[in-house]
Amino acid sequence: MPESALVCSNLEVAYPEFTLSLDFSISEGELVSIIGPSGCGKSTTLQLITGLLKCEKGTIRLYGRDITNVPIWDRQIAMVFQDYALFPHLNVEQNIAYSLKIKHIGRKERLQTTRSLMELVGLEGYAKRNIAQLSGGEKQRVALARALASKPKLLLLDEPLSALDAKLRKHLRQEIRNIHDTTGITTLYVTHDQEEALTLSDRVLVMNNGRMEQLDTPEHVYAKPSTVFAAKFMGEGTLLPYDVIPTILVSTDKGPDKVVFRSGGENRQIFFRPERVIVHDNPELAFPEFLPHLRFNSCKVVSCEYQGGRYLLACNWNGYTIQAFARMKPLGDAVVLGVRMSDLTEYIDSVINKH
Amino acid sequence: MKQGAPRSVYQHSSFYSLIGLPGLLILIVLFIIPLAILLFNAFVDDAGTVTFQRITSIVTNPYIIRILAFTLFQAFLSTFVSVLVALPGAYLTSNFEFKGKRLIKSLCMVPFVLPSILVVLGFVIFYGNSGMVNRMLIQLFDLNEPPLHILYSFKAIIMAHAFYNIPIAMGLISSYWERLPVSANQAASTLGARGFTTFRTITLPRLTPAIISASTLVFLFCYSSFAIILVLGGGPQFTTMEVEIYREARIMLDTNAAAALSVVSIVIALCFVAVYSYMQNIMSNQEEFTSPLSTRKRMMGLRKPTFAAVFLIIVYSMLLAIFVLGPMIAIVVRSFQAPLTRTSQMEFSLKWYRQLFGFSQSFLFTSAITAILYSTAIAFVTALVSLITSTITSAILCSLKQRGRLLTELLAMMPMAVSSVIIGLGYHIISSRLYGSTSWKMIALVMAHVVIASPLVLRTILPTYRSILPTYMQASMTLGATVSKTFRKIEIPLLRSAMVTGASFAFAISMGELNATLVLSDSHVITIPIVMYRLIGSYNYNAACALGSVLILFYIIIFFIAESIKRKKYA
Numbered sequence: 001m002p003e004s005a006l007v008c009s010n011l012e013v014a015y016p017e018f019t020l021s022l023d024f025s026i027s028e029g030e031l032v033s034i035i036g037p038s039g040c041g042k043s044t045t046l047q048l049i050t051g052l053l054k055c056e057k058g059t060i061r062l063y064g065r066d067i068t069n070v071p072i073w074d075r076q077i078a079m080v081f082q083d084y085a086l087f088p089h090l091n092v093e094q095n096i097a098y099s100l101k102i103k104h105i106g107r108k109e110r111l112q113t114t115r116s117l118m119e120l121v122g123l124e125g126y127a128k129r130n131i132a133q134l135s136g137g138e139k140q141r142v143a144l145a146r147a148l149a150s151k152p153k154l155l156l157l158d159e160p161l162s163a164l165d166a167k168l169r170k171h172l173r174q175e176i177r178n179i180h181d182t183t184g185i186t187t188l189y190v191t192h193d194q195e196e197a198l199t200l201s202d203r204v205l206v207m208n209n210g211r212m213e214q215l216d217t218p219e220h221v222y223a224k225p226s227t228v229f230a231a232k233f234m235g236e237g238t239l240l241p242y243d244v245i246p247t248i249l250v251s252t253d254k255g256p257d258k259v260v261f262r263s264g265g266e267n268r269q270i271f272f273r274p275e276r277v278i279v280h281d282n283p284e285l286a287f288p289e290f291l292p293h294l295r296f297n298s299c300k301v302v303s304c305e306y307q308g309g310r311y312l313l314a315c316n317w318n319g320y321t322i323q324a325f326a327r328m329k330p331l332g333d334a335v336v337l338g339v340r341m342s343d344l345t346e347y348i349d350s351v352i353n354k355h
Numbered sequence: 356m357k358q359g360a361p362r363s364v365y366q367h368s369s370f371y372s373l374i375g376l377p378g379l380l381i382l383i384v385l386f387i388i389p390l391a392i393l394l395f396n397a398f399v400d401d402a403g404t405v406t407f408q409r410i411t412s413i414v415t416n417p418y419i420i421r422i423l424a425f426t427l428f429q430a431f432l433s434t435f436v437s438v439l440v441a442l443p444g445a446y447l448t449s450n451f452e453f454k455g456k457r458l459i460k461s462l463c464m465v466p467f468v469l470p471s472i473l474v475v476l477g478f479v480i481f482y483g484n485s486g487m488v489n490r491m492l493i494q495l496f497d498l499n500e501p502p503l504h505i506l507y508s509f510k511a512i513i514m515a516h517a518f519y520n521i522p523i524a525m526g527l528i529s530s531y532w533e534r535l536p537v538s539a540n541q542a543a544s545t546l547g548a549r550g551f552t553t554f555r556t557i558t559l560p561r562l563t564p565a566i567i568s569a570s571t572l573v574f575l576f577c578y579s580s581f582a583i584i585l586v587l588g589g590g591p592q593f594t595t596m597e598v599e600i601y602r603e604a605r606i607m608l609d610t611n612a613a614a615a616l617s618v619v620s621i622v623i624a625l626c627f628v629a630v631y632s633y634m635q636n637i638m639s640n641q642e643e644f645t646s647p648l649s650t651r652k653r654m655m656g657l658r659k660p661t662f663a664a665v666f667l668i669i670v671y672s673m674l675l676a677i678f679v680l681g682p683m684i685a686i687v688v689r690s691f692q693a694p695l696t697r698t699s700q701m702e703f704s705l706k707w708y709r710q711l712f713g714f715s716q717s718f719l720f721t722s723a724i725t726a727i728l729y730s731t732a733i734a735f736v737t738a739l740v741s742l743i744t745s746t747i748t749s750a751i752l753c754s755l756k757q758r759g760r761l762l763t764e765l766l767a768m769m770p771m772a773v774s775s776v777i778i779g780l781g782y783h784i785i786s787s788r789l790y791g792s793t794s795w796k797m798i799a800l801v802m803a804h805v806v807i808a809s810p811l812v813l814r815t816i817l818p819t820y821r822s823i824l825p826t827y828m829q830a831s832m833t834l835g836a837t838v839s840k841t842f843r844k845i846e847i848p849l850l851r852s853a854m855v856t857g858a859s860f861a862f863a864i865s866m867g868e869l870n871a872t873l874v875l876s877d878s879h880v881i882t883i884p885i886v887m888y889r890l891i892g893s894y895n896y897n898a899a900c901a902l903g904s905v906l907i908l909f910y911i912i913i914f915f916i917a918e919s920i921k922r923k924k925y926a
Contacts, residue, residue: 050545072544079545085538089560099546102556132640150546 003028005186010058020044020210031180031187033197036207042190046156050079078152082159084143086131092142093127099150117145136164155187173200194234206230228350231271238322242268250295269347276343277324280336289338296337370838375751378744385806389781396614409615426595430577433516438570441524447668449532451660463526466519470867471582472884476903477682478515480689487685511587520573531565568634575627579774581870596620597776610784617777624772690900707901730866730882737804737865742858745812749820770810778803779871793879804865812857819853852921859917
């Protein structure tokens with residue numbers, strides 16, 4: 001494990017509506033996304049780390065140095081703001097060179113750094129442009145270059161793509177990843193877009209109500225969410241009571257999964273994602289699953305939503321709604337659904353139960 | 356929505372031109388007529404040929420050059436003092452959240468409508484040799500002589516201008532400052548700039564256009580200041596262009612020379628208007644205030660004042676309150692005071708009001724009731740006409756695109772270069788050519804007042820009109836309302852608050868208007884400010900105070916009526 005770049009231990013700020021309390025660390029060179037619903041404390045977390053907000057409890061360490069009480073300008077943390085916060089009275093070049101000028105770095109070096117940064121973010125030839133003349137995507141690039149120019153130890157991005165249209169967003173997030181890989185700078189990225197967090201990051205931090213729900217790789221956050229909240233927030237899925245298992249379990253002796261059924265309780269639930277569900281619409285054929293699985297007989301298709309390349313089905317099974325992806329539109333509205341035991345996650349009091 | 360973006364097809368519907376055009380024409384004609392007359396008088400001699408002799412004789416006259424130099428100098432000094440004192444106030448109100456901030460902000464609007472004759476009177480009563488401040492100082496320190504000698508000097512002019520313009524400068528700068536998104540400052544600090552460096556490299560450069568533009572506006576106000584110079588200057592050595600125009604026209608009775616002087620004055624003022632306009636352009640191009648997010652962040656970013664800031668806020672607002680409200684309160688207090696005998700102390704008395712309303716026999720005071728009646732009638736008509744013309748003019752200005760904006764700017768700028776004295780002179784020449792009766796004079800006076808009041812009414816209504824989302828109108832029309840019905844049912848109700856404010860401004864301005872009225876009027880047309888001016892001229896300050904208090908009472912009533920109408924929910 002590489003050295004920890006940023007360590008936030010027992011951070012706490014109390015607001016009238018909610019309390020933010022966090023404890024996490026980020027390794028050197030990592031790109032970590034913070035994701036959560038609006039008002040969960042994502043931006044507050046960034047403001048605490050930059051020092052725009054004072055934390056009441058806890059410490060923040062950056063490469064071993066305690067920066068909890070260090071003023072903003074001495075923290076060596078750069079930030080890309082949601083509204084970019086470009087200086088309107090300076091042109092592109094002057095914006096990028098701002099931090100260098102503050103540090104009284106010579107004209108020649110300043111020019112050189114600015115040039116290479118503009119090349120890095122793809123803004124060659126924009127040096128003398130006025131900020132007001134730039135498009136949203138161009139402003140975004142200037143903001144990024146300006147942040148990088150200060151040679152920060154940590155780069156924070158606060159929903160940097162939220163003001164842009166979908167296509168540009170996809171393009172730019174790839175570029176941000178590339179720039180991160182080129183510079184190797186430790187990065188914390190706030191977003192409310194699940195897809196963005198999953199595609200972009202080394203690890204994803206899921207937040208809710210001022211607390212951390214999970215900090216893990218994108219694969220784990222999606223496939224093995226630590227909490228019911230994280231599970232629902234990171235994508236579609238079906239939540240059922242644990243007690244349905246014994247009635248519909250189809251055991252086969254072939255499987256590697258030995259199913260141990262423990263007596264349930266009202267606080268136990270199971271969860272699975274729609275792409276893990278097998279949709280069987282032809283009773284003439286055998287059910288195509290040979291490993292231990294749950295089989296939901298006589299489901300009724302309630303809605304069938306075409307999503308381009310696949311259908312999202314909502315099916316009624318004994319009063320429960322089960323979501324499933326299907327490659328083809330089901331023949332009739334009666335289907336049998338199945339989900340492999342190994343694709344289930346189990347929750348006790350909304351927290352994952354790792355057997 | 357971005358300003359200047361196309362407002363969709365229906366906005367160019369002939370309906371808006373149809374209702375707007377008369378308003379626009381009325382404003383332009385009312386404004387052009389006096390200007391044309393002045394140009395005619397300045398450039399055409401008695402034989403009917405064009406001559407530049409009148410202009411050249413003015414610009415080469417050392418007496419006039421001295422007056423011009425003094426005008427510019429006092430305006431410069433007044434501006435410098437006003438803006439310098441206003442800056443800390445602008446800083447405090449735009450960077451901290453505290454109780455009473457709204458009150459301070461609405462106080463900043465007061466000078467726009469406060470009549471200069473009240474300010475002059477307030478100054479005499481408050482700072483005069485036997486004024487309140489001096490009497491208090493004498494009592495406090497047991498002095499034999501009044502320690503402050505402010506009146507009838509250069510100091511008095513500068514102070515009175517500061518009185519007017521500190522709140523204006525503070526209001527203008529602070530309203531710009533508080534809209535500056537705070538995230539740029541935060542960005543600067545994450546990039547390594549300390550508090551003061553951030554101020555120097557980010558805040559100050561962004562604020563400079565606002566400071567310059569506010570200064571230019573204040574400069575223009577001081578440049579065309581009239582009543583303050585006329586009364587408080589107290590002598591020929593402190594004469595400005597406007598006073599000289601009045602003197603030529605009404606005392607020397609040389610309207611041609613006055614017209615030529617006016618032309619020179621307008622040309623000089625236009626230079627400063629150009630600077631102002633240029634700065635306004637820079638301001639609107641440089642900053643993007645469209646993002647509601649950054650504005651919200653700014654509001655959230657407002658700091659709770661620190662202990663030092665609280666101290667400064669208290670001291671500053673107390674000084675400001677004394678400075679601004681003191682003279683006004685002094686007028687009211689003085690109006691209720693009279694000495695029982697010639698040498699005794701002042702005591703509570705209704706003597707001046709009894710005189711004013713004719714309960715005791717005095718020739719001057721019978722005119723007070725007439726003046727009140729005249730003033731109210733003129734103000735009512737002025738408010739009504741200004742309101743209607745400005746509202747429909749807004750409709751056409753909003754529906755025009757690029758050309759409309761240029762026209763709007765011209766309409767807003769021209770009155771800044773053409774002072775109310777000059778407007779009054781134009782109408783004076785017209786009505787004297789017509790050998791007019793009193794009723795003609797009255798009509799000319801109302802027209803002059805409409806020209807003077809309308810720009811402010813337009814400035815109040817137009818921004819609100821622009822901020823109405825076009826989608827409201829589109830929604831209304833998809834629901835089956837015609838363009839004219841939409842105008843009546845959607846736009847007018849949304850404009851109501853601004854219209855009420857505008858109308859009350861027009862009423863207040865007309866009630867207190869002295870400059871044009873003095874140049875225009877003869878002995879038959881008397882208004883409250885005219886009577887007050889005569890009373891001050893004959894050193895009858897007490898009666899002037901009583902009449903001044905009546906004027907203040909009118910203002911308070913207008914304010915409360917306007918507020919209560921605005922507070923009513925949409926019917």
